Amino acid sequence: MSLYLCVDCGGTKTSAVICDANGNIVGRAPGGPSNLTYLALEAYLSAVKEAVGNALRTTVSPPSAAPIPLPPIGTSPFAAAWFGVSGADSPSAITSITPSLSQLLGIPIGPNLIVANDTHLLAAPVRMYSDVTNAVAVIAGTGSIAVSFKEEGNTIKELGRIGGWGWILGDEGGGFDVGREAIRQMLLENDRASVMSAPPKPSVLRERVLQRLGVNNVMEILTEVYSPDPNPALTAENAISPRQMPREKRLSTLSPLVFTAAFDDGDELASSILKSCASMLVSEIALLLGEPTDEAPRLTLAQSSVISFGGSLVGIEKYRNLILDGLASRGHVFRRVEFINDAAAGGAIGLAASFKV
8 A cells, every 4th residue: 555644743743644545544643742943853753753653553454552663664655755844944954854754764865755844734725726826824833934835837836934933033923922922911010010009900811820830929930931941851741840841831831821811711911912922923924925026026915825824823713813814904815714723634635646647
């Protein structure tokens, strides 16, 4: 059986999906985080190997009790594979992992092994509609990035990109940014109150953040944020307290509190935070948009494009609408809007179709 594999490598998890030649999904499995920016090659390959090995064992009936060993013994079960890798932001980054992926899967380096940034998995909807020629892929999960594409014949060509710089330099509108902005706005409220006659307005978000961080007042947050990173063996998943998390995770794991407070409780502070983060992401996406000119020939006209969202945060419709409304206020109204809930599945199906004669 010829199998087609797509692996979506993200900052929170890895998703591996396997299709047969007819585009039927025959196997799938998750794995740990696999953002190339934050991991050494060995750790990245370990996450991929876990996900792909577990996905392979579900392709047989009954499923194998143990993951299928990789590299494969003998002929590779895969006819082709497509990796969408968060953090693969340069040719050198892609070159650094491609030989190892080739060896892991038993697929020679070449057209049957595609390695690209994870946004490329979201460009597929440009082929779904006859009334669009371009796609803008927007990922907002743990981090954020936006990339524009144009369909040219049977290929999808990357035009421009913005973001994907990681939590220290960017990730506007992503989970880390939401958590950071929550802390910033809480601190700013506290500072304003120091010269006012009344304390800040009550906020369910403020109380929940203080409780999560295990502190009694806002200024104590700084110690929790800036405490050194813990032993690398500890992760956000098995940490007992925020101090046992890496500093980036201490903030990014606050984002669910913000979304719940804003959209379920109507908390004013939380709503302000999400509007600010969405606005920052809108400003970045807008840099890709406009009427192409001689000076900027790779701009994308929203009216003839599909905007394709992926990632946990933009999976929340109200947050997605904040972004779309912000773009519309700047004159960028997209002809089509898509949310890709399962980029790996769409990639695997599309990969199989591209090899079908």
